[in-house]
Amino acid sequence: MTVYETDIPGVGRKFEVELDGGERAVVVHHHDGRREVFRRADPDADSEQVFDLEATAARQLGSILTGAHFESVDTGDLSVPLGDAIIEWIELPDDSPVAGRELAETNLRAETGASVIAIQRGPDTIANPGGEVTLEPGDVLVALGTREEHEALDGFVRP
Amino acid sequence: MAAPDLLLQAGVVFVVLAIGGALASRLGQSVIPAYLVAGVLVGPNVPTLLGYEFVLVESREFVDLLAELGIVFLLFFIGLEFNLERLAAARDRVLGAGVIDLVVNGGVGFVLGVLLGFSVVEALFLAGIVYISSSAIITKSLIDMGWIADPESEAILGVLVFEDIVVAVYLAVVAAVAVGASGGGGGTADLALSVGRSLAVLAVLVALAAYGTPLLNRLLDTRSDEQLLIRVVAAAAGVGGLALAFGVSEAVAAFFLGAAFGATEHVHRIERVITSERDLYAAVFFLSIGIETNPALIAGVAVPLAALVVVTTASKLLSGYYGGRAYGLSERRSTRVALALVARGEFSLVIAALATRPDIALPQGETIVALAVGYVLVMGLLGTVLMRYSGVIEGRVVKSLG
Numbered sequence: 001m002t003v004y005e006t007d008i009p010g011v012g013r014k015f016e017v018e019l020d021g022g023e024r025a026v027v028v029h030h031h032d033g034r035r036e037v038f039r040r041a042d043p044d045a046d047s048e049q050v051f052d053l054e055a056t057a058a059r060q061l062g063s064i065l066t067g068a069h070f071e072s073v074d075t076g077d078l079s080v081p082l083g084d085a086i087i088e089w090i091e092l093p094d095d096s097p098v099a100g101r102e103l104a105e106t107n108l109r110a111e112t113g114a115s116v117i118a119i120q121r122g123p124d125t126i127a128n129p130g131g132e133v134t135l136e137p138g139d140v141l142v143a144l145g146t147r148e149e150h151e152a153l154d155g156f157v158r159p
Numbered sequence: 160m161a162a163p164d165l166l167l168q169a170g171v172v173f174v175v176l177a178i179g180g181a182l183a184s185r186l187g188q189s190v191i192p193a194y195l196v197a198g199v200l201v202g203p204n205v206p207t208l209l210g211y212e213f214v215l216v217e218s219r220e221f222v223d224l225l226a227e228l229g230i231v232f233l234l235f236f237i238g239l240e241f242n243l244e245r246l247a248a249a250r251d252r253v254l255g256a257g258v259i260d261l262v263v264n265g266g267v268g269f270v271l272g273v274l275l276g277f278s279v280v281e282a283l284f285l286a287g288i289v290y291i292s293s294s295a296i297i298t299k300s301l302i303d304m305g306w307i308a309d310p311e312s313e314a315i316l317g318v319l320v321f322e323d324i325v326v327a328v329y330l331a332v333v334a335a336v337a338v339g340a341s342g343g344g345g346g347t348a349d350l351a352l353s354v355g356r357s358l359a360v361l362a363v364l365v366a367l368a369a370y371g372t373p374l375l376n377r378l379l380d381t382r383s384d385e386q387l388l389i390r391v392v393a394a395a396a397g398v399g400g401l402a403l404a405f406g407v408s409e410a411v412a413a414f415f416l417g418a419a420f421g422a423t424e425h426v427h428r429i430e431r432v433i434t435s436e437r438d439l440y441a442a443v444f445f446l447s448i449g450i451e452t453n454p455a456l457i458a459g460v461a462v463p464l465a466a467l468v469v470v471t472t473a474s475k476l477l478s479g480y481y482g483g484r485a486y487g488l489s490e491r492r493s494t495r496v497a498l499a500l501v502a503r504g505e506f507s508l509v510i511a512a513l514a515t516r517p518d519i520a521l522p523q524g525e526t527i528v529a530l531a532v533g534y535v536l537v538m539g540l541l542g543t544v545l546m547r548y549s550g551v552i553e554g555r556v557v558k559s560l561g
Contacts (some may be wrong), residue, residue, distance in 0.1 A: 009240050009316050011307065012297050026308040031430060038308035044489065047308035 033058075087117070087142060088150050094137040095159045104131025111151035114145030169221060175201050176442050179410050187547075188295040191445055191504045192539040195532055198449015215546060222447045229444030230509055231399040232437035237294070237323045238417020239430055249317055255480030256314060257321030260500070263478035264290040264471065271470060275463045280340050281521050282332050283333055288531050289471040293504025294319045294439075298538055300546050301499065311495045313380075319478075326506055327414040331357055331511070334408040337519040354404060358405040364415035365396070372422045379425045387425065388432045394420075410509055422454040441504040441505065448508050448532060451515070456529035464533045472541065496555045498549050501528050502542020507535050547560065 004016040008028070017025040026038040026047050033055030038047035041045065053061060092099055098106045109115050119126040119139035126133060135141075142155055175197045245526035268289035272282025297319060301307045306315075336355040340348030367375075381387055395413055402412030457464070479500040483493025511531030512544055521527065535542040545552070 006313060007242075008307065008312070010236075010294060010321050011302065026306055030302075031427075031434075036305075036308070038305065040308065044491075047305060050306075082488050102299065 027078060062097060084117050084146050085144055086150070087144050087149065089120075089140050090143060090150075090154060092135060092137055092139045092141065092157055093159065096135075096137060096157050097159055098135050099137045099139075101135060103129055103133045103135060106135070108153070108156065112145070112156050113149035114143040114153040116141050117144050118142040163219060171201065172222060172443065172446060181443070188506070189293075189299065189502070189539050189543055190442070191293070191296060192536045194442055194445035195449040195452075195536055196506075198446040199452055199454055199532075200435050200449075201446075201449030202452070206434065207355070219450075222443060222450065225440050225443040226447035226512075227399075227438075227444075228396065229411070229440035229442070229447075230410050230512065231440075232433065233441050233505055234327070234410040234413040235395050235417040235420075235445070236430070236433065238325075238414040238419075239421040239426060239433075241320070241324070241414075241421055243416045252486050253314075253317035253321055255485035256318050256496075257325075259485060260318055260322065260475075260478045261290065261490055263297065263327055263474050267470060267474040268438075271467060273371045275466070277523060278521075280333075280337055281514075281523055283336070283529060284510060284527055285456040285467075285530070287326065287329055287333065287510040288527075288534065289467060289474075289503070291322050291503065291506040291510070292319060292475070292500045293502045293506065293535075293539065293542070294310045296502040296504045296542060297499055300502070300543055304546055304549075306499070306546075309492070309495075310311055311483065311492040311499070314483055314488055314492075314496050315499045316524075317486070318482060318496070322506075323414075326510075327411055330408045330414075331361055331411040332512070333510075334411070334513060334519070337513070337521065338406050341400075356405055357407045359416060360402055360405050361413065364412060364419065364468050368415060368419035368422060371419055375419060375423045376425070379423060379429070380421070384428070384432050387428060388436070391420070391429055391433055392468065406418075408513065410513075444512075445505070445508065448512060448528070452529055452532045453525070456525060457533045460526060460530050460533065464530055464537075465470065467530065467534055468537050472501055472538070490560050491553045491557050495546075495549055498545040498552060499542070501538060501545050503538040504536055507531050507538075 002018045004018075006014045008014050010039045012029040012031045015027040015029070017027070019025055024040045026040055027088045028036040028038070029037070035051075035055070035058035036049060037051040037053070039050050040047040051061070087101065098108070103116065116129060117127075119129050119135075120142065121138075135152075141153075141157070143150065145153065176194060179193035180190045184189045207438035238515035239512035249333070265286045268286035269282050271289070275285075277285060297315065301312050301315065306312050333356070335354040336350065379387060379390060381390070395416060399409035400415045403409045420426065425431075431528050438501040476497040479497030480493045482500075483496035484490075486493075486496070488496065508531060511528045513519060514521045
């Protein structure tokens with residue numbers, strides 16, 4: 001991806017970002033903080049203004065685009081703030097030492113401090129699983145605990 | 160304390176500017192023609208209507224002073240934005256378009272001036288007036304129309320920067336030549352002395368721009384915007400005034416001073432604090448040109464004015480189109496360059512104002528000012544209108560060439 005930067009005398013600076021298929025996003029920074037965003041479909045097309053933003057709105061949009069404002073959801077690494085405790089997902093590998101054993105038998109909570117609050121097995125969710133549930137490779141354990149407890153759990157379920 | 164009259168006059172000036180500006184933006188037009196018309200309407204030259212004198216602005220001192228500051232800050236700002244490295248980087252692409260623009264329009268203006276019965280020096284003024292496009296009008300239109308994001312804006316602004324530099328040199332030379340030519344005996348010695356003195360002052364300013372950056376950085380080093388503003392205004396007014404005292408164009412001195420300040424680390428802050436001063440004083444400058452203009456005189460030059468408008472619109476369209484092609488743009492985008500560059504404005508008026516300066520006082524100076532005012536009124540409006548209807552015109556051009 002190439003970004004072209006040009007001075008616009010008396011106005012500010014212009015940035016052109018090459019996108020797929022010859023399309024370009026054009027951003028004009030005015031000296032007074034105003035930001036305009038244009039879309040140019042192809043080199044012969046005229047740029048169409050998409051946004052005309054004041055300085056504050058531009059910064060907010062920019063931080064959203066960089067992901068600094070809101071984290072986008074990634075199921076591989078999802079966490080929800082809950083005081084010190086957080087909820088994390090962890091998938092049991094095929095050769096996990098706990099696979100094939102009942103939950104109570106693994107003594108998981110006593111060993112790591114983290115509690116398994118649900119198990120996702122394929123399309124099924126086993127909510128609030130009892131100690132008799134047998135863990136299987138590929139199960140996704142939804143666990144509640146502090147960061148340290150999650151790290152311990154991570155080490156516990158991996159070979 | 161100033162007489163109460165003076166404050167009232169200032170009130171009238173700014174109320175008139177405010178009304179003119181509001182009307183212009185309501186009509187989607189540039190403010191420069193509106194300020195000119197406003198000036199004509201409140202000036203001493205307006206005819207009495209139904210036995211009622213409309214003369215509202217009689218005291219010229221403060222208008223003259225603010226107008227002078229307007230010229231100084233217009234050029235100072237251009238100097239601030241002037242950047243040698245940036246220019247060198249774009250040189251190869253802009254040079255072709257810039258030279259075509261200069262040769263065609265300057266040449267046409269000079270020839271027209273001679274044909275219209277002006278002296279060589281006066282024709283030189285006319286050449287400058289029709290050559291220089293309006294950065295203020297064009298840049299604003301580029302933003303309003305959204306062309307600012309398209310490749311043609313780079314060519315257009317490149318040509319405008321090239322024109323600015325040419326005009327800085329042009330003003331220095333023309334002012335010196337005109338002062339020398341009007342210097343009593345009009346001998347070559349006078350001319351040489353005038354040109355030499357002008358070059359000496361400019362050499363000092365160029366040296367300041369080249370070697371004075373550390374010194375200027377220290378002089379401008381303050382956290383307070385207020386102090387920065389006062390220091391910048393002090394420098395611009397002081398240097399401009401000194402230049403005038405030496406018989407050098409204050410506009411040119413301001414340009415080089417701006418370039419010197421543009422090399423400092425404070426350049427962006429200076430731009431920020433000075434922009435509103437520039438806009439305020441420049442508005443008064445346009446108004447003051449209008450005040451000086453006798454509408455009867457414009458009516459008297461209607462025929463040469465029409466010739467000037469028709470011929471130089473054509474020449475600018477032609478030079479703009481081929482300039483765009485030389486820049487490497489498509490036919491359609493080159494047509495846009497041509498249309499955009501038609502607007503003339505602030506610098507044509509700066510040049511015209513020079514024609515009536517007391518130490519230059521060209522024999523036909525009044526006529527030149529009247530011509531320039533009429534010319535900017537027409538070309539300022541025409542340029543904006545042409546850009547607005549560019550869609551239709553581009554289509555025609557591409558079809559006729561295809």
